[in-house]
Amino acid sequence: MKTIRHLxxxxxxxxxxxxRMDSEASFDSEDGRRYAQALVKLVLINMQIEETKKEAARK
Known part of the structure; x- marks a missing residue:
């Protein structure tokens, strides 16, 4: 449960x-790259949360 709270x-x-970032920034700019990286991290975190919940449900 602590893992889910952390995630x-x-x-x-x-x-x-x-x-706070400009969501309409070009992906060729530094802001656009940071936005894309943050979006990828969000997706990975969501996947980790789902996997953790599935593992908990199996137990």
Whole structure:
């Protein structure tokens, strides 16, 4: 359960960062690359949360 809380906290931080970024920035710019990296991290965190919940449900 502690892992899920940690992942959700990371998710919230990344969402806050993304909201501060200009979402319409070109991906050729530094801001665009950071936005894309944050988006990828969010997807990975969501996948980890889902996997952790599935493992907990199996037990």
């Amino acid at each position: 959700k906290a990371q998710k919230a931080r990344l969402k806050a960062i993304m909201q």
